[in-house]
Amino acid sequence: MLNKEQIAQRIAKELEDGFYVNLGIGIPTLVANYIPTGVSVTLQSENGLLGMGPFPTLENVDADLINAGKQTITTLPGSSFFDSATSFGMIRSGRVDLTVLGAMEVNDEGDIANWKIPGKMVKGMGGAMDLVASAKNIIVAMQHTNRAGDSKLLKELSLPVTGLGCVKKVVSNLGVFEITERGFELKERAPGVSVEEIQQATEGRLVVEGEIPEIVGIWE
Amino acid sequence: MLNKEQIAQRIAKELEDGFYVNLGIGIPTLVANYIPTGVSVTLQSENGLLGMGPFPTLENVDADLINAGKQTITTLPGSSFFDSATSFGMIRSGRVDLTVLGAMEVNDEGDIANWKIPGKMVKGMGGAMDLVASAKNIIVAMQHTNRAGDSKLLKELSLPVTGLGCVKKVVSNLGVFEITERGFELKERAPGVSVEEIQQATEGRLVVEGEIPEIVGIWE
């Protein structure tokens, strides 16, 4: 099974040189720590920054410089600041090459739920609905099952939907899944996790074809 | 009869302190020369400048600094530059207090034609349609009749319309007219011009009530 860092590490392998990337809060944020050498990506923070740098040193903390997770951050050479309308203009017009998001549930048609648990959690969607409605390429980083052990890769969402048919790929603690017309296509297994375990933990349509390799080249 | 400078001078009396004003090409541009003392107005040029200053001296001519009439100009302290979408955002959202435009024809319902003579002149509307569709207060500066002596203050427009029911006031070489539900209400006569002459030269509904004073306080 992959831990959170390893999920992030695996997703980082999807990054291509020149990509503009929006990373959601949580595991997605960790992806920034594993950008492959030789690959240059620019991080977009939807509160109004392109070219997000690392966290500041304590003496460089600036209350006026935060990311969409409200964390203090820094800029890099080539950064730019802009207003929220311009920021979501970039997103909606498809200029962001890759979006990595967390999710509570994903179904086998690529629908995603990640903003609301009726009667329980009312936090709001933030920028997630804009991102999932617009991004060309959306990867979801998530745990495969919830605390009760129920699958979060479903036939039908039980929670209010954030966006329809938008998720292209899921990287969970159990493996890597491409979402196609046929459902969740298992592409890679987490080391030590069997196809059977994945089948057991996946409620939505799962496609297993041929030998499924273990994920390689991470947690070195 | 008023000459062009005098028409501009009369319109300048409509300016109030703090007004943001957009002046069209031609006579309207001349209004800037007659801003009353004690009145501070800010000129908006729809190509992207707020706070238009006077023409430059020859050595200060800058090709990158023009007004909507493509004339070289200058800025003033407090000026700002912006893109065309922001510029028309100001206009459409009603932030411009007064717009002064030229016209080929105006009718007694406040419709205006000033952008096209079918089969003859194809120049385009530029920013005029946005201005007339949005400005709270539109004054038209125009000659009362065309070269053939025909009235340009009409019952019905003969030329393609630029905007409907938008003109609030006309200052022509013959007088000052407010456009209300009743038509062109004659408010002031140009010095030496009789009410009869104005009636003769006006094809649209003309309202003459009481004594019509001559325009005062200009061309001193």
Place this chain on the structure above:
Amino acid sequence: MNKVVQNAAEAIVGITDGMTLMLGGFGLCGIPENSINALVKSGVKNLTCISNNAGVDDFGIGLMLQGQQVKKMISSYVGENAEFERQLLSGELEVELLPQGTLAERCRAAGAGIPAFFTPAGYGTEVAEGKEVREFKGKHYIMEQAFDSDFAIVKAWKGDTDGNLIFKATSRNFNPLMAMAGKITIAEVEELVEPGELDPNFIHTPGIFVNRIFKGVNYEKRIEQTTTR
């Protein structure tokens, strides 16, 4: 015409019970601290507040929630505020949650004289309920309308007495959009200068959008998550 007022109390004159306010900021970054404090002090009630977030319990709009001054919040994310959640679940507070980009664009539309526009965000979700859906080039969009607000209250880094504003870093966020959108726009600034001191090429909000401006004091600029290397 003089746009300069002396302080927040003077700036908020005319804000009365039941009005709709826009308040700039993202989280606690770039919020109009002085004006919020003045609103708390004024005791004005039954406000509808359009703001991306609702502050935290003891800062920002959270202070107005504590005073039960807010009837309705229109936001995209309200997860940092326990009092908010309590009032919401108890039915004391209405909330309309919108996609962040939709929130931004509805502000911008108001300031740009665009009454309505189409956006893909929220199609097929609760957000689309009751809204017109239309297809353009094979993709579905929902129609969203410009916000209607009485006052917009923004915080800028520098401003001049003509109302021109410059924002700093990510404290820009919703501020310039809301500045365009208010029937009356109030700007509080850290530095208030004379016209001509700001470079006309680098003004974020042209003065035409700003009706009242004042130099704010004692900015706390609280940080929600101080993260360091």
Place this chain on the structure above:
Amino acid sequence: MNKVVQNAAEAIVGITDGMTLMLGGFGLCGIPENSINALVKSGVKNLTCISNNAGVDDFGIGLMLQGQQVKKMISSYVGENAEFERQLLSGELEVELLPQGTLAERCRAAGAGIPAFFTPAGYGTEVAEGKEVREFKGKHYIMEQAFDSDFAIVKAWKGDTDGNLIFKATSRNFNPLMAMAGKITIAEVEELVEPGELDPNFIHTPGIFVNRIFKGVNYEKRIEQTTTR
């Protein structure tokens, strides 16, 4: 990824017959001179050009008209160009005239992922023909759609190799809007610098919108009306 190309000829690679181009500038102010000259040299034909104006007879887009490279112009004002008028009246050239604000907003909409919006400009006029009319709060608006263009070509004052752009004075005009809107955006700049040399707080066009950038040469910057005191 390298966005920098060596010159205009390299920048316009991929522009082929029948494409739709956006060209920045207002009158002759802020037009992409180098790219226009390269397009003239390339002989590419049947173009649809979205540009506020059509240049003058012997400069700017006028040069492309001389070479009969333009099938259709989408503009707001074309009054400075005799060759334009000749081709139009003879039927060689199509023209779609739009209100200037609508032209600007249709560019901005394309760059903002807004497929359509409502504007009051042109209601009741020829411009509204065939367009949907709708009433909001008692006022009439027409629906306008985002432009669809293959390439956007803009001219900036300064740019960096990441594609960040800064425009100067009123040469900004349509340039930042078109930069957002092209499927591929080409920027020519007077000064090309390294990332970090431009202040991130004062970038007019963030680099994400720019695909190719080069340092232009020999700017003529012709003035249409030199007016002096």
